[in-house]
Structure formats: C-alpha cells, structure tokens
Amino acid sequence: MLNFFKNSSNFPKENDKNRIWMDGDRLHYLDHGNEEEVNLSQLRYAYVQLLAGDPYLFLFDDHQHYIPARSQGFSKVYPKLSEQFGFDDALFFHTIKQKQDCKAKIWIQQQTRNYNILPGDFEDDHIGFEVYAEPTQFISWDISYADIEKLGIGHQYASEYGTLYFKIDYPVRIGNLWLKELEIYCDDIPPHVPIQEYFITIYDESNTDKSYKDLRDLWLDGEDYDAEDYGYEREDQCYLSFDFGDHISSSICYTYDDESNYDDGGTSLHFYNQRDYPTLLENPAYDQLIEVTELVKLKNKWDIKEDFRKNAAVKNIPTSIQQQLGKSSGIWLDKKNNKIGFAGRKTSLIYDIEDIDFFEIENVLPAKGPGYAILRANLINSSYNYIFDADTFELDPYAITLENWTHKRVSIPEAYYNC
Numbered sequence: 001m002l003n004f005f006k007n008s009s010n011f012p013k014e015n016d017k018n019r020i021w022m023d024g025d026r027l028h029y030l031d032h033g034n035e036e037e038v039n040l041s042q043l044r045y046a047y048v049q050l051l052a053g054d055p056y057l058f059l060f061d062d063h064q065h066y067i068p069a070r071s072q073g074f075s076k077v078y079p080k081l082s083e084q085f086g087f088d089d090a091l092f093f094h095t096i097k098q099k100q101d102c103k104a105k106i107w108i109q110q111q112t113r114n115y116n117i118l119p120g121d122f123e124d125d126h127i128g129f130e131v132y133a134e135p136t137q138f139i140s141w142d143i144s145y146a147d148i149e150k151l152g153i154g155h156q157y158a159s160e161y162g163t164l165y166f167k168i169d170y171p172v173r174i175g176n177l178w179l180k181e182l183e184i185y186c187d188d189i190p191p192h193v194p195i196q197e198y199f200i201t202i203y204d205e206s207n208t209d210k211s212y213k214d215l216r217d218l219w220l221d222g223e224d225y226d227a228e229d230y231g232y233e234r235e236d237q238c239y240l241s242f243d244f245g246d247h248i249s250s251s252i253c254y255t256y257d258d259e260s261n262y263d264d265g266g267t268s269l270h271f272y273n274q275r276d277y278p279t280l281l282e283n284p285a286y287d288q289l290i291e292v293t294e295l296v297k298l299k300n301k302w303d304i305k306e307d308f309r310k311n312a313a314v315k316n317i318p319t320s321i322q323q324q325l326g327k328s329s330g331i332w333l334d335k336k337n338n339k340i341g342f343a344g345r346k347t348s349l350i351y352d353i354e355d356i357d358f359f360e361i362e363n364v365l366p367a368k369g370p371g372y373a374i375l376r377a378n379l380i381n382s383s384y385n386y387i388f389d390a391d392t393f394e395l396d397p398y399a400i401t402l403e404n405w406t407h408k409r410v411s412i413p414e415a416y417y418n419c
Contacts, residue, residue, distance in 0.1 A: 011074060012055050012070045012096060013070060014070055014072050016072055017070075017071075018031065018068050018070070019073055020067060020073045020074050020077050021077065022077055022080060025039065025040045026039065026040065027040055027067075027077070031067075038059050038061050038065050039061045040061070040084070042062060043059060043060070043085065044060050044061060044062070044108070045059075045060050045105065045108040045262065045265075046058065046059050046060070046085065046087060046105070046106050046108075047103050047104060047105050047106060048069075048095045048103065048106055049066070049095075049103035050095065050096065050098060050101045051101060052101065053101070054068065054069075055095075056069060057074075057078070058103070058262075060262065062159075085107050086107060087107045088104075091106050092104075092106050103257070105263065108207055108264070108265055111203035111205075111207060111265065111266065114180040114200070114202055115202040115215075116177075117177065117214060117218055118176045118178050122173070122175045122176050124138075125174050125175030125244045126244040126245040127141070128141050128142075129174045129182075130173040130174075131151075131153050131168065131171075132170050132171045133153050137151065137153065139151075141248055141273045141275070142194045142275070143194060143195060144192050144193055144194050145166070145184070145189050145191050145193070145195055146192060148195065149166070154166055155169060163185075163187055164185075164186035164187050165185060165186055167181055167182075167183045167184075168181065168182045168184075169181075174271065175244075176218060177215070177218065179200055179269075182198050183198065183200060185197060185199070188310060188383070190309075190312045192280075192312070193277070193309050194273055195273060196274075196310075197270060197271065197272055197273070199268070199269065199271070201266040202269050203265060203266050203267075206265075207265030209238070209256070211254075211266065211267040212252055212254035212267040216240060216252065219242040227240065231251075236255070236258040237255045237256065237261065238254045239251065239252070240252055246275070247273070247274045247276075248275075250271050250272070251268075252268070252269050254266075254267045254268075280309070281315055281316045281347065283315040283316060286315075286337070286339075287318050290318050290321075290334055290337070291335075291337065292320060292321070292324070292334060293333045293334060293336070294405060295321070295325075295330055295331070295333075296330055297325060298329040298398070299394065300329065300394070301327060301329050301345055302329045302345070302388040302390055303344045303345050304342065304344035304345075304346075304347045304348065304387065305374075305385075305387060305389060306387070308347060311349075313385065314349055315349075315350055316347065316348065317344075317346070318341070321341065321348070322343075329342075329343055329345070331343070333405040333406075338353050338354065339351060339352055339353065340353055340405060349387055351377065353406050355381075356377055356378070356379060356406060357408070358378050358408050358410065359376065359377055359378070359399075359402050359406075359409070359410040360375075360384075360411045360412075361373060361376075361396060361410065361411070362374045362376065362413065363392050363412070363413075363415035363416075364392060364415065364418045365392060365417045366392070367417035367419050368419050369419075371391065371392040371418060372389055372390070372391065372392060373389065373394055373395045375387045375389075375395050392415065393415070
C-alpha cells in the first residue's frame with residue numbers, strides 16, 4: 001500500500017478551491033465554500049469516481065459525500081483513510097488515471113448475516129410475526145404503535161436528523177424467515193392506528209445480491225417466474241413484491257452499481273399492512289354533540305387529501321352534514337364545540353379551531369407541469385395537513401369564509417409556475 005504514497009505525483013494535483021482534513025472520527029471537507037462532515041464511525045462504503053473528468057472520493061455514512069481528490073490536503077488524508085479502512089489503493093489510482101468517466105468500489109463495510117431461512121412449513125405470515133423474547137410472543141399485524149411499545153420488546157431512537165424509529169430488540173420470525181432488528185417508522189404515526197409498515201436491510205456475509213435471491217426463492221418457492229408479474233429485474237435494480245394474503249404484503253429491492261446508483265450489498269425488505277380499519281373513521285362522541293352553526297357547499301366534489309391511517313383528524317362525514325351537503329363537498333362551523341370541519345367525497349377533516357395556527361392556499365400555474373391549488377391547515381404544533389386540492393385559484397373564494405369563521409389568517413402567496 002505504501003508504495004503508492006511514496007510518490008506524491010500519483011495523486012491529482014491539489015488546488016486551493018477546496019480543503020480536506022481529519023479530526024478524530026470526523027472527516028471535514030469544504031464543498032463550494034460550505035464545510036461538510038463525514039462520520040467515519042458510520043462509514044458504510046467508499047468509491048473512487050470520475051465526474052466530467054475530475055476525480056472524487058465518494059463516501060457514504062448514511063449520506064452521500066463527493067469529495068474532490070484535488071482538495072488541498074487530500075494526499076495526506078487519503079493514506080490515513082486507506083490505512084484505517086483498507087481501501088483498494090491499486091484500484092483507486094488505476095481509476096483516477098482513466099480518460100472516461102467511471103467509478104469503482106474501493107471498500108465496503110462487511111456486514112454479518114442478519115437473516116435465515118427456517119425449515120418447516122409456517123403458514124402464519126398473513127396473521128402476524130413471532131418475537132423470540134422470553135417468553136416468545138406472537139404479534140398480530142393489527143397491533144398499534146402504542147400497544148407494541150407496551151410489550152417491552154424494543155426501543156425508540158432518533159436519527160441524527162430527528163427522525164424517530166422503533167427497533168425490535170429480539171429476532172423475529174415472519175413465516176419461514178428469521179430476521180434480526182426489524183424496525184418501524186415512528187414519525188407522524190397516530191399511536192392508536194395499527195402499524196402500516198416494517199422495514200429492515202438484510203445482508204449475506206458476501207455483501208452481494210444473494211440476500212435478494214434467497215428471499216425471492218423463498219416467496220416464489222423456487223418456481224419459474226415472470227419478473228413483470230411481481231415487479232422488475234433490471235441490470236441496475238431489482239424490485240419484487242409479494243402478497244401474503246389478507247392485505248399483508250412484502251417487497252424486496254436490491255440496487256446495483258450504475259451511473260447514479262451504488263451497490264451497498266444489502267436488500268431493502270419491507271412489510272406492509274394494507275388493511276382497512278373502518279372503526280378508525282367512526283366518531284360517535286362528536287356525532288352526538290355536533291351543532292352546525294354555518295355550512296358552505298363547495299363548487300366541486302373534492303377529496304380529503306389526508307389518510308385516516310396517518311391522521312387521527314380524518315373521520316366519517318357526520319350524518320347531519322351528509323344530509324345537508326348531498327353530493328357536494330363542504331365546510332361547516334360548529335361554534336358550540338369550537339370546531340371546523342371539511343367534508344370531501346367519503347371522509348372529513350375535523351379540527352378544534354384552537355389547534356389551527358393559520359390556513360394557506362397555494363396556487364401553482366401550469367408550465368412544464370399542470371396547474372393546481374392546495375388548501376393547507378398549518379397547526380400550532382408545527383405540523384400541517386393538506387385538506388383539498390383543486391384547479392388554480394379555485395380555492396381562493398373560500399378564504400374570507402375561513403377567516404370570518406375561525407378568526408385565523410388565510411395566507412395566499414403569489415402564484416408560481418410549475419416548472
């Protein structure tokens with residue numbers, strides 16, 4: 001390895017436009033005047049890449065970093081990185097001398113195998129999954145996030161950007177598949193709603209697509225198949241989905257090296273709960289209390305854009321509102337209960353007025369893309385909901401009604417083109 005570094009002319013000529021340096025387990029570099037940071041303790045893979053003839057060291061630590069190899073200090077930093085991680089230096093220097101744009105993987109973090117195919121004939125993958133805690137627990141796909149937290153089988157954690165996840169601390173079995181560290185997205189999930197999605201990236205010791213092929217063979221029973229019946233299998237990426245029955249499904253995806261993608265050796269595996277839960281739309285307490293102070297029929301029959309599985313404010317349209325609106329969409333005010341409601345085709349959004357910060361109507365003019373308008377409720381907890389979408393400027397006439405009823409501001413920014 002050191003032979004490559006004895007002659008500094010092996011490295012690209014450095015300039016003073018960019019700079020690179022190390023500080024403990026952090027690698028710092030300047031990119032167009034902005035300082036960026038690589039967490040070396042989280043480094044997953046490294047490439048050398050020629051882009052428009054310029055050499056780059058590409059590092060991935062859950063974020064993509066394109067580091068110019070002409071950066072000031074690169075010839076001092078690269079040998080340290082290579083010694084620490086075991087980069088393929090011969091491949092690095094061979095690649096940066098090429099005339100055509102290209103890239104090559106010079107290192108990947110070796111992962112331990114985190115899945116197994118179990119013998120036997122399990123036929124319960126559409127019902128739920130088994131957690132190998134003490135004692136073992138079989139968990140229904142219908143479990144809510146609030147209830148799975150109470151079981152003591154995992155923990156919540158936040159990414160460096162604040163995204164919340166829940167990781168199951170014990171191995172699980174889904175059908176004949178054994179997995180370690182299955183996870184759940186927690187952000188913006190109503191705690192009472194059954195969990196809609198689980199995920200994991202699975203690895204074979206070879207860090208190849210063997211993990212993808214193992215699961216494909218498991219769920220296709222090793223039979224001949226047409227990939228288009230399940231998804232696609234291309235040179236750059238393979239994606240297949242499988243129906244377990246009873247509205248439970250899974251998907252596997254493996255990405256290979258190409259011009260814009262990087263092969264990280266893992267198969268992305270997801271499980272989806274696509275069941276309907278009509279009881280979540282029921283709102284019997286409010287149905288008995290509702291008192292309509294004002295009601296406006298809208299020009300068109302618009303859909304409520306929010307999903308009741310992700311937003312607890314989405315409910316069935318109250319019977320009294322349906323009777324007054326007929327086939328129209330509408331907005332109603334309930335002064336007695338301090339609520340405002342928006343009725344769509346099949347569902348409604350019902351808010352406590354005090355929870356609303358302001359409304360916004362966004363108008364987009366047609367250009368390369370179509371024109372449209374969106375009515376959005378911005379809530380005091382800093383979240384927001386999309387209520388209706390319509391044609392450009394079609395929602396503007398309702399701004400005065402919303403302001404008068406709720407005494408909340410309705411912002412209508414200047415329209416812009418959908419370029």
